[in-house]
């Protein structure tokens with residue numbers, strides 16, 4: 014067995030690489046979660062999360078993974094038998110539908126081909142037909158992690174408004190939050206579901222609901238049973254920075270540090286960085302002559318890229334060759350894409366050279382696994398990185414002796 018040296022490359026689309034600063038922030042004794050030091054920490058992170066969701070409203074934090082926050086969004090706003098409209102975007106929309114069905118909801122599921130986001134036109138059509146307002150919620154995955162396709166949330170909001178439909182709007186941002194522009198308030202989202210382990214650069218174990226006033230109002234009449242997920246039980250102690258049960262104390266220290274880091278960089282710069290890395294990755298994939306799963310350029314994900322293998326080639330074998338030889342983990346194809354697709358995560362704590370290393374690992378893997386492809390993917394990505402960096406530095410091109418061109 015190869016003994017690996019240096020750092021493992023964790024280039025799955027989450028959990029992502031955790032910065033040393035965040036690891037150090039969590040490496041401390043557990044404190045009393047009912048004491049004054051905790052109250053300060055709790056208040057700080059509850060407040061600090063709001064700008065990440067671009068909301069002025071409350072955000073609640075669960076000691077749970079994203080799936081818990083999915084369930085929380087449903088049980089806090091809906092009643093048994095309620096109809097909801099969801100769009101098939103991939104593996105994760107399928108799973109959220111499953112949660113809804115198990116909670117006793119009736120799901121109208123708009124079919125999709127896993128290469129496009131939710132269709133604003135289809136949502137408009139379905140809501141337009143629903144003149145009796147039987148549909149109680151529209152639920153969309155913003156960034157479908159199984160494919161690398163985003164849905165156009167602002168346009169779906171317009172579709173709901175255009176149909177003058179009162180349905181709640183719920184959005185899963187688990188793999189876009191803190192990586193791609195997302196505006197809970199401006200886009201009129203009622204419940205946003207988030208998780209800690211991707212753009213927020215934390216280990217798994219925290220998840221979030223950002224809640225609109227309309228969702229809070231729906232909460233007072235929603236009849237689905239709830240205890241652990243109950244927003245009211247959570248919001249009361251949250252006012253003093255406390256939780257109704259034992260919070261994930263040390264993860265919250267990590268969250269505090271991650272929020273500081275995102276603030277230091279500036280959210281707009283964080284989004285721009287993810288965009289540059291996504292563009293460079295796509296340049297590599299196109300140069301290799303491989304096919305990107307997302308088939309509409311306006312729906313490309315900036316946090317991951319899903320790539321089809323050439324006919325007859327197995328993605329899991331390629332991933333195995335890369336893991337064994339170069340100590341890098343890439344995302345597997347999920348459910349119906351198993352073996353056919355691999356996913357390159359380029360989100361969270363990441364920089365140009367980490368991307369260069371990641372794509373080099375993929376290119377070497379393609380060579381070693383004997384996967385037919387064209388040469389030059391990494392070179393294309395490096396050119397893209399240089400070009401986008403130069404365009405960001407004022408007057409850089411005039412100093413051509415230092416920077417390329």
Ligand SMILES: Cc1ncc(COP(=O)(O)O)c(C=O)c1O
Nearest residue numbers: 078079080105158185187188208
């Ligand atoms: C878009 C999306 N939604 C939901 C989930 C489920 O979250 P978790 O695995 O943290 O429960 C994931 C996990 O990767 C995801 O990517």
